[in-house]
Amino acid sequence: MSVLVSVEGAGVVLGGRQALHDVSLQVGAGELVGLIGPNGAGKTTLLRAVLGLLPCTGRVETRGAVGYVPQRHEFAWDFPIDVAGAVLTGRTRAMGRLRRPRPADRAAAGRALELTGLAALRRRPVGELSGGQRQRVLVARALAAEPELLLLDEPFTGVDVPTQDLLNELFGRLTAEEGKALLMTTHDLAAAARTCQRVVLLNRTVVAEGGPEVLADPERMLRAFGLDRAMGGVSA
Numbered sequence: 001m002s003v004l005v006s007v008e009g010a011g012v013v014l015g016g017r018q019a020l021h022d023v024s025l026q027v028g029a030g031e032l033v034g035l036i037g038p039n040g041a042g043k044t045t046l047l048r049a050v051l052g053l054l055p056c057t058g059r060v061e062t063r064g065a066v067g068y069v070p071q072r073h074e075f076a077w078d079f080p081i082d083v084a085g086a087v088l089t090g091r092t093r094a095m096g097r098l099r100r101p102r103p104a105d106r107a108a109a110g111r112a113l114e115l116t117g118l119a120a121l122r123r124r125p126v127g128e129l130s131g132g133q134r135q136r137v138l139v140a141r142a143l144a145a146e147p148e149l150l151l152l153d154e155p156f157t158g159v160d161v162p163t164q165d166l167l168n169e170l171f172g173r174l175t176a177e178e179g180k181a182l183l184m185t186t187h188d189l190a191a192a193a194r195t196c197q198r199v200v201l202l203n204r205t206v207v208a209e210g211g212p213e214v215l216a217d218p219e220r221m222l223r224a225f226g227l228d229r230a231m232g233g234v235s236a
Helices: 043-050 083-095 103-115 131-143 161-176 189-195 212-216 218-231
Strands: 003-014 017-028 032-036 057-062 066-069 149-153 181-185 198-202 206-210
Touching: 003 043, 003 181, 017 043, 017 057, 017 181, 017 206, 032 043, 032 161, 032 189, 043 057, 043 149, 043 181, 066 131, 083 103, 083 131, 103 131, 131 149, 131 161, 161 181, 161 189, 189 212, 198 212, 198 218, 206 212, 206 218, 212 218
Parallel strands: 032 181, 032 198, 066 149, 149 181
Antiparallel strands: 003 017, 003 057, 198 206
16 A cells, blocks of 8 residues: 555644644555544644644655645635636646646546536635535545645535535545545544544544544543543644
8 A cells, every 4th residue: 555644753833832742644545544633632733734834843744746625714715716716726736826727727627526516516606605515615626636645624514414425425436446545634423433444533642543443442532532631722
């Protein structure tokens, strides 16, 4: 199995406090790995460190193109752009900021729209979308970059059941058929148990990892979700 992200002994300090310490994990091609932990555990911080957006100690390495799906509140939904335009922004790195989209860029964005069931909404302003549709736009924008590694921050939060089902099916296709590596933070333990090949319990450091059965282990779940009270909260 080809390893697409490798983190060894990573640490991040935010605002003078240790947000992450001695974090080690790997995600390989064809894997969907769930990153589970309480609020303030450092899940989003870890994704941003993998993206190179935060300085960290230790070693973080990625292979191939990386796509990122942020939490919905991080996108400017009042910006005057339609669905197709928003998804096409996922090609900015490939295009360059001042270049016009090439046929290959439009084709990649078009495929992402098809994969996420948004093709019929391509001309709708993003400000008119429902919460589930907005989540699919963020996933499509990340997929437009044609990544080998996809980082997802709480993709199931606040979405309806049909959107959850669509995303679950899509994530399974991306891993099983296309060999992509997915690292996903989520508070939805049931969804993680159904869809993830592995889960990593995080509370500033890796508390436990293994198959979905880890989520049914009371001792390890208590360690992951109980440590936060003893150590004090740090924003994720």
